[in-house]
Amino acid sequence: MTAGPARSWESTLDSVVVYAQGALCSRLAKGTVPPDGRVRVTGLPRTLDPGSLRARVLGTSGPRVTEARVETEAAPLGAEAPHGLRDEVERLKDVYAAARGRRDRMLGRIEEVGALRPVPPPRKRDDPHRRTPVDAWLELAGFVDERLTGLHHRLAGFEEALRTAEHEWEVASDRLARASTDAPAGHVETTVSAVLTLDGAGDAEAEVEVEVEYGVPGAVWVPAYRLAYRQGDGSGRLVLRASVAQRTGEDWTGVRIALATADLRRMTDLPRLRSVRIGRSQPALAPAGWREPPAGLAGLFTGYDAAGPRPAAPVTAWAASAKVGGVPAGGAPAGFASAPPPPAPASKRARTGPGGPPPAGGPAAPQAAMAYGAAPAPGAPAPRAPGAPSPAATPPPPAGPPRPTSAELDYASLVLCGPDEQGGRRGRLFADAPFDPVVAEYRRRAEAVAALPLPGQAVRPRESAGSFDHRFDAAARADVPSDGTWHTVTVGEIPVGLRAEYLCAPSVEQTVYATLALSNATGQALLAGPVEVTVDDEFLLTAALPTLAPGAVRRVGLGPAEGVRVTRRTNLHESTSGLRGNTTVLTHGVRVELANGLARPVRVEVHERVPVTSDPDVRIEERADWTTPVEGAGPDRHAPGTRVWRLDLAAGATAALDGGYEIRIPTGKSLVGGNRRS
Structure with missing residues (x-):
């Protein structure tokens, strides 16, 4: 008995989860279950991984899926198939070939005409010398010059037409390369379907909804952000956006998109732990599904x-090779x-x-x-x-x-x-799956998306996520065509804490820089990526946002703040101490003056640095009310000897910070002319 053809159900792409590389797509199909329970869900892409196919019936009761397999069918395109970019590229290629042929033929004629030379008749040994017919030579030279002038004029037109045809062909080829791959390649249409077997429906036909899930290569994403901040409010909006590129062979139109940092190809199976027993040796158990021949x-x-x-078959070329x-x-x-x-x-x-x-x-x-x-x-x-x-x-x-x-x-x-x-x-049964070069070519083109150059200041999610994996669900449905270029998808607004701070290191540069301190108030990490900063509804700059763990605080620089000024003055006094004056004392005084020219209060953080010594005989005594910053990791790491002043300046106020330190050097450790260096 042979089973009849399965009933076809059309499917629509409902949701996509984009991983670090690759994506997991979900399609929905609805229909009535036939008596034999075999249905064919159409619309699957050509690049899907057959081993990732999963299917289930939505709902708690009714039939269930007992078998799912992938089937591929190919058929030539009919004459009524629409002419797209591929036909245009082929037509322009023929136009370019014809223009090149005309140019080459004209070059051949120019070469033939340019090769015309007067050839004197052969002279015998006893013949006297003849006079050269100058008029004939000049007439031939004039004829050649006139013909070459006309041919070169026509050649210029042919070369211009050739350049135009080549440019149009290259533009069309580039458009075809960047176009969506959700179209039949060449003159053959390939249809990939999921053949499902359902049971439990009974004799009567019942309408059910089936979800088909499969994995595809050729999809990547990187995070991006947009930060809107208003001066004086102390709050802002951070919007997570993602740059998504995919060449999976199907357009994502109106789908729910989720972004994950996990590796889709990494195995996540639980290990099988064999029990260790003390006693007599026992033979290993055979797999439960194995049967003897x-x-x-x-x-x-x-x-x-x-x-x-x-009878022996003739040896073909491929068999001999x-x-x-x-x-x-x-x-x-x-x-x-x-x-x-x-x-x-x-x-x-x-x-x-x-x-x-x-x-x-x-x-x-x-x-x-x-x-x-x-x-x-x-x-x-x-x-x-x-x-x-x-x-x-x-x-x-x-x-x-x-x-x-x-x-x-x-x-x-x-x-x-x-x-x-x-x-x-x-x-006997063996897993001898034939190699399909067409599918391999589709997958090769899809996996080339991983080599796309990243947008400015973008970081791949696997590099910034570290040892944790996160998932971000978009708030609205989006469209991402299968053209292999970056497309921006808005994921949603992330609640973050914002605090404007001003930072300066007057010992290095007497300039105050404005920063925004971002605190992650969510349970997920904010991945590193570019952030477009908008202050008072005006675009300011694009900065690099570092990775923020849950509860972490990082600064984003906004550039110099012209309204806040800083001035640093220093003085040095050298003296001696001790019973015999055998200790040199270098007293360094530091005075930092701040002036707030803005119409709002600001919080300023001033960084200073004191010397650090490894000699136990050389002592350094600090005389200031500054504090030692808490050591961090990565960008938060401070240089040895860093000290910090923090103060709040009202609008239009000024402040002065006094500090200093003493360096006590024994006489035996002194350097002539070198002790006064800070």
Whole structure:
């Protein structure tokens, strides 16, 4: 019995979760379940990962999905297919080729005309010298010059037409390269569908909604921010925006977008811990889904072998070229896997049980294995094909139960080997998935998005997230075409605390800089990225926002503040102390004067620095009310000897800060002419 064609359901893309590289897409489809329970959900992209396909029925009751597999169909485009950029590129390419041909033919004619030269007749030995016909020479030269002038004039027109055609062709090719890939490539339309098997619907047809989830490569994102601040308010708005680029083969139109910093390809399975027992040795348990080969498998092809060898097929060029290093195309040396056989028909492919294929790499994967001869049973004789190597040449199978790989656990890709297979492969199931160059080309073009140059001051999320993973859900639906360029998506507003502070280091530069101290009041980290700062509804600058952990505070510089002035004055007094004056005392005085010319109060932080010594005989005594800053990590790390003054200045007020330190140097440690250096 053969199953009939599955009923087709159209699907719409509902949500996308963009990871550091790659995306997880979710499609919704609705329809009535046929009596056989087989439906085909269409609209999937050509770049999807077949091992990531998941499907479920929305709702708590009703049918459930028992099997899901990917099927690909290709068909030529009809004559009514719309002419897009690809047809325009092909037309302009023909125009460019025709213009180049005309230019080349004109160059050939110019070369022919330019090669015209007067050729005197041959003179015999006894003939006297003849007079040269100057008029004929001049007439020929005039003819050549006139023809070359006209040809060069026409050549200039042909070259101009060639440059125009080449420019139009390059522009169209660039538009095609930047256009969305959600269109059939070439003249063939490829349709990717998810074939689902549902049960529990009963005899009556019921309308259900199915969610199909799959992973695709070719999607990246980096965070960006927009900060709006009003002077004097002490509050602001920080809007998280993301620059998203994708070339997955389908346009994201009106979808719910979420952004995650995790690695989509990283395995997150729980490890299988084997129990350690004290006592007698026990054999390892075989996987629960493994079954021994059926009885009589060795004699399954007895009639086929008795019919004699098949007629030898002519050796084709590709078969002859497959012999490398003395290894025939149909075999492989010891220690290497043999070449995969041609894919078997759909009727010979392995079918899954009622539970469907287990998730690739999921928790249920170790509990299932290949069925019906995925690995030879211990002690079972392996059948041998005519002309196959002897059993002594075949390496024995490893002892113990079979250890299936993730590819062998993918039941949909298992192929039943025919009677022409060598060794122990006849009549058994193996994961020999054929290589599809078209799909490989789609995936290669999609993965090229990871090499896009980043926007200014942008940082990839995996670099700024550290050892934690975060997810940000966009507040509204968005559109991101599959063109491989950056698109801005607004995620939402983030509650942050803002405090305007002014910072200066007058010992280095007598300039006061305005900063905004941002405090992260959320439970998620704010990733590093560019932030557009707007002050009083006017764009100020684009700064680099560092990564803010939950509860952390970082400064964002806004540039010099012309309304706040600072002046630093220093003085030095040298004296001696001690019973015999054997200690040199260098007294350094520092005076910092601040003036607030703004119409609002400001908070100023003044940085100073005192000397640091490693000699225990040299003492440094501070005489100021400054404080030592708390040591931080990364950008918050201060230089040794840093001291800080913090004060609040009212509008139009001035203040003076006095401080200093003494350096006591023993006479034996003094340097002539060097002690007065600060």
